[in-house]
Amino acid sequence: MVTINDVAELAGLSKSTVSRVINHYPHVSQEKKQKVYQAMKTLGYVPNSSARSLRNKKTQMIAVIVPRLMNPFFGQLIESMEVAATEQGYQLLICQTMYSKETELGHLELLKMKQVDGMILASLENEWETISEYLTYGPLIMCNEFEEDANIPIVKLDQIHGGYIATKHLLEEGHRRIAYCSGGHKSMVAQHRKLGFKKALKEYGLEFEERYSFLDAYSIKDGMRVFHELNQMEEPPTAVFTGGDEVAAGLITAAKENGVRIPKDLSVIGFDNQVVTKIMDPKISTIEQPIQLMAQQAIKVLVEKIASKQDPQKERYEFPLKLIVRESTGRSPLRAVE
Structure with missing residues (x-):
């Protein structure tokens, strides 16, 4: 039978440290926690309690x-x-x-x-x-x-529909160079939104352009980074699908700081309909999710x-x-x- 001593030995830690991790004591480093969890998984150990x-x-x-x-x-x-x-x-x-x-x-x-x-x-x-x-x-x-x-x-x-109606709105406003922001390519949420984005583009005879694709965009800081990247392009997009209201807020903030007018020079749409969409100037168009x-x-x-x-x-x-x-x-x- 596997014991706590076996877990401690495999993890290379003391028995008391393993006990603290198992009982969720504070002030244990994440590194030690991971060692204990990995050792428990390897040994198939389940605490008696x-x-x-x-x-x-x-x-x-x-x-x-x-x-x-x-x-x-x-x-x-x-x-x-x-x-x-x-x-x-x-x-x-x-x-x-x-x-x-x-x-x-x-x-x-x-x-x-x-x-x-x-x-x-x-x-x-x-x-x-x-x-x-x-x-x-x-x-x-x-x-x-x-x-x-x-x-x-x-x-x-229904993230496909969300990506579609957001992008179609930008297309209806006359935009043809639309940037796409996403958290990560492995996320099924992001993949489905992208499918909706592409579906709307296809209806207007447009192809998805990788040069207008920005990954790892999650926060206000990321939105500001995205703006500076697209603002350096020779032919920058005229609209951005951000995939998140925080990203949209960061992008709009950076745009205003650099004299880019929203929406006259650049249109921005968020995703989630969070409080920030209503307090920003200008207020942010977005996709509302029934959270x-x-x-x-x-x-x-x-x-x-x-x-x-x-x-x-x-x-x-x-x-x-x-x-x-x-x-x-x-x-x-x-x-x-x-």
């Missing part, structure tokens, strides 16, 4: 994995999930990855150690083949980010899976998006387009 908890009762805890808490989208998602979880008699444990594969796997160990009853994946860093191994230890569902081949429930938004509805559905589905203890099923729940037109794309009256 967790095993007893599994036999006797539930933890009434649900974990949700997100990439970055500072992103307003995930802040709103977590807040809505917490309200829904509380109504179901559960507490929400928030796990931030900062886009790290190792950190994500460390959080998944919580399910293996029976310290949570189920887990919601609102972001994905590892391949599904790696994550699917944890289904042995409890229910997993995906919310927002997704993997089509996953044999678990997925609660998501609260998605969060409520995710909690409902996971709680049902925890209660039923059934094998995972390939269920799909999808919510629509809508276009909110404001001043950053050339029209001041607010209107919504389904």
Whole structure:
């Protein structure tokens, strides 16, 4: 039988350090945590206290994995999930990855150690083949980010339609050189938005141009970087699909600082319809996502899976998006387009 001493030896750490990691004591470095989690995974070690908890009762805890808490989208998602979880008699444990594969796997160990009853994946860093191994230890569902081949429930938004209606709006405004911003090419959310972006371009007889594609754009700082990159082009775009309101806000800020007029010289559209879209000058056109509805559905589905203890099923729940037109794309009256 594998013991805590075996874990400590394989991790190259003291038994007390391993114990602190298992019991979630503060002031343990992320590096040591990863060593312990990796050793536990390699040895198949499950703490005895967790095993007893599994036999006797539930933890009434649900974990949700997100990439970055500072992103307003995930802040709103977590807040809505917490309200829904509380109504179901559960507490929400928030796990931030900062886009790290190792950190994500460390959080998944919580399910293996029976310290949570189920887990919601609102972001994905590892391949599904790696994550699917944890289904042995409890229910997993995906919310927002997704993997089509996953044999678990997925609660998501119609990102293809979102990318399409945002881009079509810019095309209807007369733009033909439109830049595309994305967080990362591996994200299915980003890939589906790009499909919608390309679909709209195709309807207007246009091809997707890689020179107008900008990756790793997540924050206000990234938006400012994107502006400086496109502003140096010989033939810069006249409009930008940002994929995020923070990115749009950063881009608009940098543009104004450099004498570029929004939307006269450059139109910008965001994504999410966060508070920042209403307080920026000009106000930002964006795509509104029904975050609260998605969060409520995710909690409902996971709680049902925890209660039923059934094998995972390939269920799909999808919510629509809508276009909110404001001043950053050339029209001041607010209107919504389904």
